[in-house]
Structures are given as C-alpha cells and as structure tokens.
Amino acid sequence: xxxxxxxxxxxxxxxxxxxxxxxxxxLEGGPRRFSELRVPLRGITAKVLTQSLRTLERDGLISRTxxxxxxxxxxxxxxALGRSMLAPMDVACAWTAEHWDELIDARxxxxx
Amino acid sequence: xxxxxxxxxxxxxxxxxxxxxxxxxxLEGGPRRFSELRVPLRGITAKVLTQSLRTLERDGLISRTxxxxxxxxxxxxxxALGRSMLAPMDVACAWTAEHWDELIDARxxxxx
DNA sequence: CCGGATCCACTTAGATACTG
DNA sequence: CAGTATCTAAGTGGATCCGG
Numbered sequence: 001x002x003x004x005x006x007x008x009x010x011x012x013x014x015x016x017x018x019x020x021x022x023x024x025x026x027l028e029g030g031p032r033r034f035s036e037l038r039v040p041l042r043g044i045t046a047k048v049l050t051q052s053l054r055t056l057e058r059d060g061l062i063s064r065t066x067x068x069x070x071x072x073x074x075x076x077x078x079x080a081l082g083r084s085m086l087a088p089m090d091v092a093c094a095w096t097a098e099h100w101d102e103l104i105d106a107r108x109x110x111x112x
Numbered sequence: 113x114x115x116x117x118x119x120x121x122x123x124x125x126x127x128x129x130x131x132x133x134x135x136x137x138x139l140e141g142g143p144r145r146f147s148e149l150r151v152p153l154r155g156i157t158a159k160v161l162t163q164s165l166r167t168l169e170r171d172g173l174i175s176r177t178x179x180x181x182x183x184x185x186x187x188x189x190x191x192a193l194g195r196s197m198l199a200p201m202d203v204a205c206a207w208t209a210e211h212w213d214e215l216i217d218a219r220x221x222x223x224x
Numbered sequence: 225c226c227g228g229a230t231c232c233a234c235t236t237a238g239a240t241a242c243t244g
Numbered sequence: 245c246a247g248t249a250t251c252t253a254a255g256t257g258g259a260t261c262c263g264g
Contacts, residue, residue, distance in 0.1 A: 045239070045240090
C-alpha cells in the first residue's frame with residue numbers, strides 16, 4: 001500500500017499537507033477509524049495523523065464522528081467536498097505517473 | 113493580476129512551492145525575464161523568486177537561458193514538461209473556483 | 225539586471241512519552 | 245482506542261543588505 005508511484009514526495013503537486021492526499025485516498029472506499037488509517041500510512045505517527053486530519057476537517061474535506069458506546073470509536077469520512085476533490089487528484093496522479101520518468105531524469109540531471 | 117480567486121493560499125492544492133503555480137501561469141504566454149516575473153507576483157522578493165525558479169528548474173518544469181549581450185538578460189521559459197502541467201493546473205483552478213464558497217464556509221465554521 | 229549572502233520568524237514533520 | 249504534551253530538527257518564506 002502506498003506504492004512509491006502515485007503521491008510520492010517527488011510529485012510537484014500536493015493536496016493539503018504531506019499526508020493529506022493519501023488520507024483522502026484511504027477514505028475513498030468509505031469511513032475509516034483512526035487506527036485503520038495508520039495501517040496503510042506506514043510510519044505516520046499518531047500526532048502527525050491527528051494534525052493532518054484536523055486540517056482536512058477544518059477545510060471541510062472530511063468529517064469526524066465519535067461513535068457512542070463503552071469503548072472509544074471515532075470515524076473519519078469524506079464530505080461531499082472531499083469526494084469532489086478525488087477528480088483533481090486523479091488528474092494529478094495520472095499526470096505524475098505519465099511523467100514519472102521525466103521527473104526522475106530532471107532530478108538526476110540537476111544533481112550532477 | 114493574481115486576483116484573489118485562483119491559486120490563493122486557501123486552496124488545498126499546491127503546485128511546487130508557494131509561488132510555483134503562479135510562476136508557471138506567468139510563463140504560460142511565452143518566455144519572461146526575471147524582472148518581468150516580479151511585476152505580476154506583487155510582493156515577492158528577489159531571493160524567494162530565485163528560489164522558486166531554481167526549484168522549478170531542478171524539477172524540469174522551466175528552463176533558464178542567459179542571453180548574450182552587454183547588459184544582463186535572463187529568460188525563463190516553460191519546458192514541454194512544464195507546459196504539460198498546465199492541464200492539471202487548470203483542473204485544480206476549476207475545482208477551487210467551483211468550491212470557493214464551501215472552502216470559505218468551512219474555514220469560517222472552524223474558526224468559531 | 226539578476227541575483228547571492230546573511231539572518232530571522234514561522235511552520236512542519238517527527239520522536240518520544242504519557243493519558244482518559 | 246484515540247489521541248495529547250513536549251521537545252527537537254529541518255525546511256520555508258521573507259527582510260535586508262551587498263555584488264558582478
């Protein structure tokens with residue numbers, strides 16, 4: 001999960017903050033819990049994920065709902081606005097995938 | 113120029129760094145000189161513009177050519193890769209324009 | 225004209241430890 | 245389970261002054 005190809009840090013296109021785009025991708029298939037999100041986003045710390053989620057929530061892209069019950073259960077879900085951003089994200093991913101080689105080449109050429 | 117609507121810092125979509133998207137927009141109509149770029153990007157300092165240009169160049173999005181002659185004359189121009197990024201940028205701009213009100217509302221609701 | 229050099233404020237990401 | 249508190253390191257944007 002989160003193969004090195006799509007929203008890598010090499011792409012000049014960014015959605016929200018560093019993890020924002022990937023969080024949105026994780027929510028594409030429906031609501032997810034906090035700990036469920038940590039799995040695919042391997043290596044993200046709780047604090048940074050919280051930060052990213054708060055930003056996305058503030059921008060109206062996701063919603064946070066605390067489920068009732070004895071044990072804690074919080075779910076994050078894309079809002080309509082958040083889902084609408086999947087379209088530009090797809091375009092950005094397609095562009096990055098298509099020009100991946102050129103991006104790599106440019107970086108290598110600049111490093112020399 | 114650089115009306116508050118398109119690539120404002122309120123949009124969650126970013127191209128390259130803070131000014132990168134706007135620089136690319138400025139180069140859309142053909143090559144421009146350093147000082148020509150500073151006009152529409154009102155308020156940008158020389159250092160920051162240089163920084164942004166270097167990053168875009170490193171990523172292969174623009175090219176820098178020093179013109180011959182007694183007085184200094186440097187031109188920046190979009191590469192093929194840079195021009196290809198206009199498509200995702202248009203999509204991002206359209207998305208931002210379309211959902212501008214929702215973005216504003218979300219921020220206001222979060223501020224309260 | 226086109227920057228580089230220096231310094232500074234602010235933000236961001238992350239590591240680590242702790243909590244209702 | 246779903247975070248918070250604290251600290252640190254690194255990066256980014258900008259102001260100001262200097263230079264070929």
